Amino acid sequence: MEQSRKEPVYPPPQAIHHELRNAENSAGHVMAKLHSMREINPHLAILDVGAGSGTISVTLAKAITDGHVTAIDLNPEILPRARAIAEISGINNIEFQQGDAYKLPFADETFDITYCHQMLTHLKAPQDALREMLRVTKPRGIVAAREGDLETECVWPELPGVLKFHKFAADMMSAAGGTPIGGRQLLPWALKAGVKRDQITVSYGTWSFSTPREKETWAQAMAERVRGGRLREGGLKSGLTTENDLEEMATDWEKWAQRDDASLAMMQGEVLIQK
C-alpha cells in the first residue's frame, strides 16, 4: 500500500493484516442492503465501530458519495494512520474519532447503518456493544456485524509453527477476554441484545489467501506480529509463548508463503439486523 508523506503513517504490526480489508471482502453481506437504502436516501449516515486503520470505512464512504461515514476506534493512536489512508484514497466524506463501543459518543437514532468487523469477538460483553449500536441506529436502519471465527481457520500445509501460531493467537484472544469462536455467536449475541429472531439474517463468509501476493502479505504481517508489537509482548509477558516458539512461528509463516500448494481460509460469521 502506498503511504502519504505525512507522519505518522506507518501501521503498527497488529494493523497490517487488518489493512487488507475493504467493504467488498469484509462487508459483502451489507452492500446489497446499502445499495437499496441509498436509492431511497443518497445521504446515508454510516457508523463503523472499531474501524482500526479505516480501510473498510473508506470503501464504505466511496459507496455513498452523497452520504457520510463516521469511523471510531478505541485506540487513538491508530487515528492518524486512518486519516492518512482516507487522504491517499481521496475520500472526504468521512471522519475518524476516538470512541468506545460500550459507550458510543452519539445520540440515539443517529445512523442509517451501524457496522463493525472483527470487534465484538474481542469484547467481554459483545451483547452490550450490540445494544449500543442498536441505540444509535435510526428506526428502519440496520446494524451489521462480521466477525472471524478463528477456530474455523483452515491452513495447508500444516507446518508446526503455523499450527503453533494458530493456538497461540486463540489463547491470546481468550486471555484478553474475547473468544476465538466469535463468528458462530453473532446470532446469540444479537438475541441477548434484545433483538427478535425475525429481525436477524445470519450468513457466513470466508477470508482466504492463496495467490503468491496474498500469501506474502499475510505471512509478512504474521511474522512481524510475532517478532515485534503487542502480540509478542503480551504473549511473552503472560507466559503463553516463548521466544523460541515465536521465532518458529515467524519462520514457518515465511516458509508457508513460499509454498506453491499453500492456502489459508477462515470463516466469518455475519449478521444483518433490521431495526
Add this chain to the structure above:
Amino acid sequence: MEQSRKEPVYPPPQAIHHELRNAENSAGHVMAKLHSMREINPHLAILDVGAGSGTISVTLAKAITDGHVTAIDLNPEILPRARAIAEISGINNIEFQQGDAYKLPFADETFDITYCHQMLTHLKAPQDALREMLRVTKPRGIVAAREGDLETECVWPELPGVLKFHKFAADMMSAAGGTPIGGRQLLPWALKAGVKRDQITVSYGTWSFSTPREKETWAQAMAERVRGGRLREGGLKSGLTTENDLEEMATDWEKWAQRDDASLAMMQGEVLIQK
C-alpha cells in the same frame, strides 16, 4: 422435496442432506466461467462425477439448455432416485450412469466442464481421480472441484451430542480412507495430478444453515443417518461409536434445530483448473 410416483424414489438416509445441494449453493465458483463458455458454445458438454441424487447435475443442466450433462456415480442404487429428480424437474438434457472416478468410462477430451462436489475427499488417491477428470476434459475446458472441509465445521450451540457427531463423522471419513480436511487440500491434489500452479484458481465458500426450515431439514437428515443407514451400521461395526452415543447425537441434533440461537456452517475448498 416432492417425489415422483415411480419407485424407487425415496432417498437413503445418507443422501437426504446431499439433496439440499444445487448449482447455486455448491458450484458458485464454476457458474461465471460456465456462462462465459456458454456464450461461445451453447452446446456445452458437462460431466458431474459422483453426482449422487443429481440435484447439482440437474441445476447445471438447467443452466445449459442447449448443452448436455452426464452424471455418474459409483453406486448404481442411487441412479433411479437421480433420474426421478431430473424427471420431476422437467430436465431432459441429462443422463445418469454408473461410473468409477478412477476409471471414467469416457474417451479423452470429451467434456467442456468436468465437475465434482464432495467426492475427492472420500478417496484414498484423489489426485488419480483429478488426473482422470483432466483426461476426459477438452483442451481449454475446465475441471472444477468443491470439497467440504469437515474440520472447519462451526456450530452453535455446542450441544454434546452434536460435537460427538462431528468427531464421529470425521473418524468415519478417515477410517474409510478419506479425509476430514479435504477442502484445504484441493490445491496440493491438483498439483500432484500434474497441473501447473498458474492453471489453478483457489477459492473458499461456505455451506450454512440458520433458518428454522434449513435447520430442521439438516437435523432430521443427521438424525436419520445415526438412527439408520450406512453411517450407523459402519460406526457400530467398526466400534467407532455406540448405540447410546448415536441416540445422544440424534436427540441433540433435534434439540439444536429447535433453538432460536442455532446455526451451523462449514467451509468448502474450491478449485477451478484451466486445462
